[in-house]
Amino acid sequence: MAFERPTPISVSDLNRRSKSLLENHFGEVCVEGEIGDLSTPASGHWYFNLKDNRAQIRCAMFRRANLSVKQRPQAGDKIICRGLLSIYEARGDYQLIVDHLEAAGDGALQRAFEELKQRLAKEGLFDDSRKKVIATHNEQIGVITSSTGAAIEDIASVLKRRSPISQINLFPVAVQGAGAAEQIAAAIEQANKLHSSGVLLLDVLIIGRGGGSLEDLWAFNEEVVARAIANSSIPIVSAVGHEIDFTIADLAADLRAATPSAAAELITRDQIEWMQQIDQQARRLALLTTKRLELDAQKLETLKARLKHPQLKLMTIKTGFDGLVNRANHALRTKLAQVGQQAARVESALNQRSPAIKLDITRQRAAALSRQLPGMMASVYRRDAQRLTHLSTTVSNLGPPSTLKRGYAVVKDQAGNVIRSASQVKQGDELSLALYQGQLDTNVKAVRD
Incomplete structure (x- = not known):
């Protein structure tokens, strides 16, 4: 074939x-x-x-x-x-x-990162509604990072410069390699337990480390860390790597900082800013105080011009009393003259009638009236003196110093208006109380009709 x-x-x-x-x-x-x-x-x-x-x-x-x-x-x-x-x-x-x-x-x-990111996002773990508010200034700061890394040194350096009063509470952990994620999650839970028990009251937690490759930063992309962050009752700032690095921890945290140093700056207020604000407020207070003193001095001068001294009032009363005395003396002299005239008329009538008995009776009545006259004059004088004393006491008691001396006070608001009713003030108002000796400044805690 x-x-x-x-x-x-x-x-x-x-x-x-x-x-x-x-x-x-x-x-x-x-x-x-x-x-x-x-x-x-x-x-x-x-x-x-x-x-x-x-x-x-x-x-x-x-x-x-x-x-x-x-x-x-x-x-x-x-x-x-x-x-x-x-x-x-x-x-x-x-x-x-x-x-x-x-x-x-x-x-x-990167694929694992995207898959976990999408899954946790669907659960709502990254929602803004879960984010806790972080205060502008914090003094008790927990830091979860390596005890030997650059991150803790950077944070300490920034806090020493900006806020020396702030205290660092370090929770040392491994930040890369096997078991690092578990250590970070455990440190977050430990900080929360200490906080809730009152042993260590923390204002905020910083978790982070310095920069590195995606593999170096992978501990902060683990689900166990994300859930620990989400479950924390203490606000958490994530500060992982450099500005270009982004992790799951950044998404779960309440605030992301580009670097550990940036995190320290975000949670504290610069002491220089504090001092500038204090100086500004001090200057403003001094200016307001000066203006208030000037206004009060003007009001005081106005009140002094309107207020009559008690001595002037007493002088007026004394003048009136002297007038009363003069009138009493004049009345007494008039009465004596009238009695004398009456006696003369009686004597004349007796002389005209010449009855011896009536003459004796008339002489006896005249003698009695003469004896009664000093007593009547003394009685009138005592009555007018008592009235003068009463008027003087009344004027003294009605004067402002006497009223204040009895325990009363003049209450004014910040504008200098006199407070006569509880309806004129509200809770939290600042009031001044003028006493017999000195003045008190007070705040209204409660208003009762």
Whole structure:
């Protein structure tokens, strides 16, 4: 039997058929390996070998595909490539046409990061409604970081400069490597237990570390840390890495700081600002006090002009009393004159009638009236003196000093208005009380009708 000879084909046809078979059979593949012999010509295309310890394959990544790669790879980098297997027909080279490239280590971590981020976001763990308000100035500060890292030194340096009164309470933990995430979560829980029990009352917690690769920072991307942050009753500031670094802890925390130093600045107020504000308030207080004293002095002068001295009142009363005395004396003299005239008339009548008995009786009555006259004058004098004393006492008792001396006080508001009713004030108003000796400033705690 004769052997049937196959029909020969061209090299181009063979490469074309091989290319078609390879592309249709495998479809898109994903390969991990190390870059070798990287070439980046002016055309913008990248050509390199992808190898492991036993084999290698030629790869081509054309310009339109590599524009999406954020960082140009270097020879020796471990990467993950996604693309199509093909053959370059002109030379018959078997190659991988790459349309996506990422670093092997960071790529896997980045995917895990995105997956956890999306899952926790769906739970609402990053919602603004969960965020706790952090005070402008804090004095008891908990710091969860490495005891030997640069982060704690940076925080301490900033606080020493800005707020020496603030106290650092360090919770030392590992910030990378196996078990670091668990240590961080446990430190957050420990700080909260100490806080809730009253052993260590913390105003805020800073968790963080210095910069590093995505793998170095991975402890702050673990779910156990995110949930510990979300469950904390103490406000938490995340300060992981540098400004360009972003972690799950940043999303879960109540506030994100670009660096540990920035975190220390965000939670404290600069002592220079405090001093400037105190000086400003002191100047304002001095100005207000001066104006108030000037206003009170003007009011005092007005009141002094309107207020009559009690001595003037007493002088007026004394003048009136002297007038009463003069009137009494005049009345007495008039009465005496009238009695004398009456006696004279009686005596004249008696003389005219000449009865001896009536004359004696009349003389006796005249003598009796003469004896009664000094008593009547004394009685009138005592009555008028008592009235004068009563009027003087009344004037003295009605005067402002006597009223204040009995325990009363003149109550005024900040504008100097006299308070006569509880309805004129409200809780928290500042009042001044003028006493017999001195003055009191007070605040209204409660108002009762």
